[in-house]
Amino acid sequence: xxxxxxxxxxxxxxxxxxxxxxxxxxxxxxxSLDQVRGAFLHQTxxxxxxxxxxxxxxxxxVILRRGDVLQVRPLTAGLNSxxxxxxxxxxxxxxxxxxxxxxxxxxxxxxxxxxxxxxLLAGRALLRHLRxxxxxxxxxxxxxxxxxxxxxxxxxxxxxxVGEWAVRNLGLTSTGLRESIPVAWRTERSLExxxxxxLDDPWDDARFxxxxxxxxxx
Numbered sequence: 001x002x003x004x005x006x007x008x009x010x011x012x013x014x015x016x017x018x019x020x021x022x023x024x025x026x027x028x029x030x031x032s033l034d035q036v037r038g039a040f041l042h043q044t045x046x047x048x049x050x051x052x053x054x055x056x057x058x059x060x061x062v063i064l065r066r067g068d069v070l071q072v073r074p075l076t077a078g079l080n081s082x083x084x085x086x087x088x089x090x091x092x093x094x095x096x097x098x099x100x101x102x103x104x105x106x107x108x109x110x111x112x113x114x115x116x117x118x119x120l121l122a123g124r125a126l127l128r129h130l131r132x133x134x135x136x137x138x139x140x141x142x143x144x145x146x147x148x149x150x151x152x153x154x155x156x157x158x159x160x161x162v163g164e165w166a167v168r169n170l171g172l173t174s175t176g177l178r179e180s181i182p183v184a185w186r187t188e189r190s191l192e193x194x195x196x197x198x199l200d201d202p203w204d205d206a207r208f209x210x211x212x213x214x215x216x217x218x
Contacts, residue, residue: 001125003061010055010072017056023080024058024073024163028056031078031085038138039088040081040128040145041123041154043165045095059091061126067118069126075134076175082145087138088130092119092162096155099184123162131170139166141185144177156185 015021051070054062058081062070067172078085096113097105105112130136141163144152154163164186166172174181 001069001121002131003071003126003129004051006051006055006070006072007074007105010051022058024056026078026080026085030076031083033075033134035086036075036088036134036136037086038136038140039090039127040140040142041158042089042091042142042150043096043154043158044091044093045153047094047095049148052089054093054120055089060132061088062091063094063119063126064093065116065119067116067122069122081144084145087140088134088136090123090126092123092154094119096152096157097192098152099182099188101154102156115161118156120161123158124165127162127166127172128170131172132167137172138174138176139163139172140174140177141181144174144181144199145181146162156188158207159185160188 014024015176016024041075042059044054044062047065048054049066051062051064051066051068054070054072057072058079059077060071060073060075062072064070073079075088079089081089083089092115094113094115102104102112127136127139141159159181163174163181167174
């Protein structure tokens, strides 16, 4: 897989653009690769296709909706995040709904925001790459480490199609933290009808868009 390396551009960036700004790095700004056990999945809660917009993001990788995988921090960077020096942080561009919001939007015939096919496949490829090169054994959602702060992070769509896919197909586990993934995120029938598992390379954008159009009419 192709990873766009932006670590040189972000080397001098230490604070986010939040109001107030947050420190990007933890007190111990380095983590040992021997201690990296898994990956946390997040959603950015905003849309922006400009790679430089993510230079101030607390993450190791950012996956854009068009499928680009940006590496914005080296894996040895200890980040001020739920990873706590033991995992890789992966952000997905977008603001995606909870299951409750998805059901409400369908009842009102409103469009349901969703990740793109290139984004989902890139997320799967990155987890496979990290398993094969770094030996990660776990995949977690942000909510598992900080439910009160990010109850819908990464959200059911990203979890079912990337996190749960990795559990079923890559042998990763999502256990070991105080919170578990909601059962509905793992088994929700409507999610499965949109993106059957496994979703792999034979799928194309046209077929994907047709299924999205159909489910938005339910």
